[in-house]
Amino acid sequence: MDILMQLGLLVVGFFMLGKGADWFVEGSASIATRFGIPQLVIGLTIVAMGTSTPEAAVSLAAALKGSADITIGNVVGSNILNILIILGISAAITRLKVAKSTIRIEIPFMIAITALLYVQGLDGIVTLMDGALLAAVFGAYLLYLYIITKQADPIEETEDTTGYPLGQALMWTIAGLALIVWGSNVTVGAATEIAHYAGLSERFIGLTIVALGTSLPELFTSVAAARKGNADIAIGNIVGSNIFNILFVVGASAIITPVAFSKAFEFDMWVALGAGFMLLFCVLPTKALEKWAGWAMLATYAVYLWYIF
Helix, strand or coil: CHHHHHHHHHHHHHHHHHHHHHHHHHHHHHHHHHHCCCHHHHHHHHHHHHHCHHHHHHHHHHHHHCCHHHHHHHHHHHHHHHHHHHHHHHHHHCCEECCHHHHHHHHHHHHHHHHHHHHHHCCCEECHHHHHHHHHHHHHHHHHHHHHHHHCCCCCCCCCCCCCCHHHHHHHHHHHHHHHHHHHHHHHHHHHHHHHHCCCCHHHHHHHHHHHHHHHHHHHHHHHHHHCCCHHHHHHHHHHHHHHHHHHHHHHHHHHCCEECCCCHHHHHHHHHHHHHHHHHHHCCCCEECHHHHHHHHHHHHHHHHHHC
């Protein structure tokens, strides 16, 4: 009976995520339009950090409870899943154009900090000093976002009739984010209970079930953005979320308490690095993520899932 209730909660969680993502994308895209803010900036900041809230909550809670395998597994698993599954699904639906700055700066930066986390974990622990370094790099990243925002077109409210009025756009953005986070919590809780019932390991749960659950906001938001033609929000959401997950989530967790990094995660870090390079190489030729690349990413994740299972 309990398993049926958890399955029911899983369905409810998916519905909340879908509806919340629609509201969130529509609201944030309207804000971008009315203030002349590039959609890429919105994707890298508000959307990326907003949809990464579940990762932050789950990982920080896991760190405080000493469940390090879930902390690291959640972040590494989410970053792998964000690229291979979420961008894979989004690109399979529609061709995604990629901004030049994303190819030249954000994607290489994401790969570099993934490598940094891998090096930090080689001694088996992410220490307070490691966390402080990640936090300092996160501060520099926020400064970079501020600079590109200031260099964008003048931020003046327009009378553009497309999208919602500003007040309504803010309301939909906040309501959508709240529903996404709530739906993610419901989904993660139900999925984790089902996984424990099935006797799966904590590492597997962290890398797959919890990672998928906390990445559902990114999934629904990116797919909704791709479907609505907001490619910059879709790409910026994923790249920004992966950066936020490593620099803020792991950094904050390590500052609170040293986070153990088991040797088993070294393989997963290589997969995360490989996913980053795969994304970069796929977008370099045409400055877009083509449909074939989306399907290749989905196939790659299927092989990875088969291997760790």
